[in-house]
Amino acid sequence: MPAILETISLTRRFGTLTAVDALTVSVNAGEVFGLLGPNGAGKTTAIKMLTTLLPPTSGQALVAGFDITRQAASVRRMIGYVPQALSVDGSLTGYENLLIFAKLYDIPRGEREGRVRDALAFMGLSDAADKLVRLYSGGMIRRLEIAQSTLHRPPVLFLDEPTIGLDPLARKAVWEHVERLRDDYGTTIVLTTHYMEEADSLCSSVAIMHLGKVVAIGTPAELKASIGGGDKTLDDVFVHYAGDSLESGGSYRETSSERRMAKRLG
Amino acid sequence: MKPQAKGAWPSGLDRRSSLTLLNAVVGFITKTLVIAELEVRKLRHDFSEVVVRAIQPALWLLLFGEVFTKVRAISAGDVPYLDFMAPGILAQSVLFVAIFYGIAIIWERDMGIVHKFLASPTPRGALVLGKALSAGIRSLSQAVIIYLLALILGVKLNWTAGGLIGVVVTVVLGAALFSSLSLIIASLVKTRERFMGMGQVITMPLFFASNAIYPISLMPGWLQVISHINPLTYEVDALRMLMLSHGTSSFGLGVDFAVLLLATVTAVIIGARVYPRVAT
Numbered sequence: 001m002p003a004i005l006e007t008i009s010l011t012r013r014f015g016t017l018t019a020v021d022a023l024t025v026s027v028n029a030g031e032v033f034g035l036l037g038p039n040g041a042g043k044t045t046a047i048k049m050l051t052t053l054l055p056p057t058s059g060q061a062l063v064a065g066f067d068i069t070r071q072a073a074s075v076r077r078m079i080g081y082v083p084q085a086l087s088v089d090g091s092l093t094g095y096e097n098l099l100i101f102a103k104l105y106d107i108p109r110g111e112r113e114g115r116v117r118d119a120l121a122f123m124g125l126s127d128a129a130d131k132l133v134r135l136y137s138g139g140m141i142r143r144l145e146i147a148q149s150t151l152h153r154p155p156v157l158f159l160d161e162p163t164i165g166l167d168p169l170a171r172k173a174v175w176e177h178v179e180r181l182r183d184d185y186g187t188t189i190v191l192t193t194h195y196m197e198e199a200d201s202l203c204s205s206v207a208i209m210h211l212g213k214v215v216a217i218g219t220p221a222e223l224k225a226s227i228g229g230g231d232k233t234l235d236d237v238f239v240h241y242a243g244d245s246l247e248s249g250g251s252y253r254e255t256s257s258e259r260r261m262a263k264r265l266g
Numbered sequence: 267m268k269p270q271a272k273g274a275w276p277s278g279l280d281r282r283s284s285l286t287l288l289n290a291v292v293g294f295i296t297k298t299l300v301i302a303e304l305e306v307r308k309l310r311h312d313f314s315e316v317v318v319r320a321i322q323p324a325l326w327l328l329l330f331g332e333v334f335t336k337v338r339a340i341s342a343g344d345v346p347y348l349d350f351m352a353p354g355i356l357a358q359s360v361l362f363v364a365i366f367y368g369i370a371i372i373w374e375r376d377m378g379i380v381h382k383f384l385a386s387p388t389p390r391g392a393l394v395l396g397k398a399l400s401a402g403i404r405s406l407s408q409a410v411i412i413y414l415l416a417l418i419l420g421v422k423l424n425w426t427a428g429g430l431i432g433v434v435v436t437v438v439l440g441a442a443l444f445s446s447l448s449l450i451i452a453s454l455v456k457t458r459e460r461f462m463g464m465g466q467v468i469t470m471p472l473f474f475a476s477n478a479i480y481p482i483s484l485m486p487g488w489l490q491v492i493s494h495i496n497p498l499t500y501e502v503d504a505l506r507m508l509m510l511s512h513g514t515s516s517f518g519l520g521v522d523f524a525v526l527l528l529a530t531v532t533a534v535i536i537g538a539r540v541y542p543r544v545a546t
Contacts, residue, residue, distance in 0.1 A: 048381075048545070048546070051385045052384075052385065053381055053384055053542070054546050073387060076385060076386060076387040077387045079385065081381070081382060081385040082378075082382075083381040084378065085376070085377050085378035085381075086377040086378055086379075087378035087379050087381065087382040088379075089304075089379065091308045091311050091312055092307055092308060092311065096307055100300060100304045100307075101386070103296075103300045103303075104297060104387070105386065105387065106293075106387075132311060148382075149382065
C-alpha cells in the first residue's frame with residue numbers, strides 16, 4: 001500500500017522547548033493512525049504542522065503527495081481537520097455551518113444542497129439540521145464538526161482528540177462514524193487521543209509520543225507484544241513508554257481551556 | 267521552468283497566466299463574499315447586537331451634543347454645533363465598535379474556529395476582507411439610528427440618493443479599515459487581556475486627535491499634524507460633506523476616499539499576513 005502521509009525529521013521548536021523532535025512516520029492510505037501520548041507530548045503541535053497551521057522549524061512532510069511548506073495551498077485542498085477545540089459556530093444552524101464550508105471548498109452550486117444533506121444524514125443529524133448549533137449536545141457537535149470537515153471528501157482527515165469530554169455513548173457514536181468514513185470512502189484518518197481503549201479498537205497502527213519524540217510505533221498488537229504480550233493492554237504499553245510523565249501535563253492555560261471545553265461539550 | 271528574458275513571454279503562456287489570474291481574482295471575491303455571508307447569517311439569528319450598537323451613539327448625541335450646543339463652547343463656523351457634530355458621532359461610534367472587533371477573533375481562536383478556516387483553501391486575504399466587510403455591514407445600523415436622532419434633533423440632512431449612497435460607502439469603508447486594524451492587533455497580542463488594553467490605548471488618540479467633535483483649527487500645532495495623518499479625520503470630512511444638506515469638505519471627497527481606500531487596502535494586506543499567527 002502506498003504511503004499517503006510521510007514525515008522526515010519533522011521538528012518544531014518554541015524558543016528552547018522542542019515540542020516535536022525529529023518526527024519520522026509513514027501512514028498508508030486507508031489506515032487509521034493514532035498519535036498517543038500524555039499532555040504536552042507534542043501531538044497537537046505535530047497535527048498543526050501537518051495541517052499547515054504551523055510552519056516546521058526543520059524537517060519535511062508530504063501529505064497526499066504535497067509538501068506542507070512549499071505546497072501548503074494544495075495540502076489544504078486534500079485534508080479535513082477537526083481541531084481539539086470547538087470549531088463550529090453556535091449562532092448558526094447545523095445546515096448553515098456546512099453550507100458555508102461547502103462554498104469555501106468550491107463544491108459546485110448544483111451539488112451543494114445534496115452534499116450537505118447527505119453529510120448531515122451520514123452523521124445522523126438530519127433532524128437537527130435547522131436547529132441552532134448552540135442547542136446541540138456535545139456528541140452532536142462533534143459529529144457536525146466531522147461532517148463539516150469531510151464535505152469535500154478529503155483523502156486525509158485529521159482528528160485532534162475527537163472524543164474528549166464526551167460521555168461513553170456519544171463517544172461510541174463518534175467512533176462508529178469514523179469507522180464508516182474509512183470503510184465507505186477509504187479516508188485515511190490521523191487522530192490523537194488520550195483514551196487507550198479507543199486507540200486499541202480504532203487504530204490500525206499507533207505511535208506513542210513522549211516529550212516530542214516517538215518512543216514506540218507499530219500496530220496495537222505489536223506494541224503489546226513488545227512489553228511481554230499476554231494480558232497486557234495498551235494502557236500498560238502507554239505507562240511503559242511514557243510512564244515518568246506525571247509532572248509534564250499541560251500548562252495552566254491549557255488545563256483551563258480543556259476543562260472549559262469539556263464542560264461545554266459535556 | 268526555464269528563466270525567461272523580460273518581455274519575451276510567449277503569447278499562449280501569457281493568455282493562460284492571465285486566465286489563472288482571472289480565476290484567482292474571481293475566487294478571491296467569491297470567498298470574501300462567503301465570509302461576509304457567514305457573518306450576516308449570524309446577525310440574522312441574533313439581532314440583539316444591532317440594537318445594543320445603537321445605544322452608544324444615541325447617548326453621545328443626546329447628552330454631549332445637547333449640552334455643548336447650549337454652552338456654545340466650541341465654534342463650528344456657520345453650522346449649528348449639533349449639525350457639525352452628527353457626522354463626527356457617526357464616525358466615532360463606528361470606530362468604537364470596529365476597534366474592538368478583534369475580540370471576536372480572539373474568541374474564535376480560543377475555540378477552534380480560526381484553525382478550521384485557516385486549514386481550508388480559503389485565501390487569507392479573503393478571510394480578512396470578508397470579516398472587514400461584515401463589520402461594515404453591521405455598522406450600518408448605527409448610521410440608521412444616527413439619521414433618526416439627527417432628524418428628531420433638527421439637524422439639516424442631505425436626503426439625495428448620491429448623499430445617502432456616499433454615506434453608506436464611507437461608513438462601510440471606515441468600519442472595514444478599523445476592524446482590520448483591530449484584527450491585526452488581535453493577531454499579534456492573542457489574549458483578551460492584552461487586546462483590551464491595546465484597544466483602549468489606541469481608541470482615545472484616534473478619536474480626540476481628529477475633527478470628529480471639534481474643528482482641527484482649534485487644536486495646537488502638533489495635534490493638528492497628528493490629526494492630518496489620522497484616517498478618522500478623512501472619514502469625518504467625507505461624512506460632513508455627504509450627510510449634511512449644506513455640507514462642506516476641507517480636503518475634498520477625492521482626497522478623503524483616496525486616503526480611506528489606501529489605508530483599508532494596507533490594513534487588509536498586513537492583516538492577511540499576520541492573521542495565520544492566530545492559529546499558532
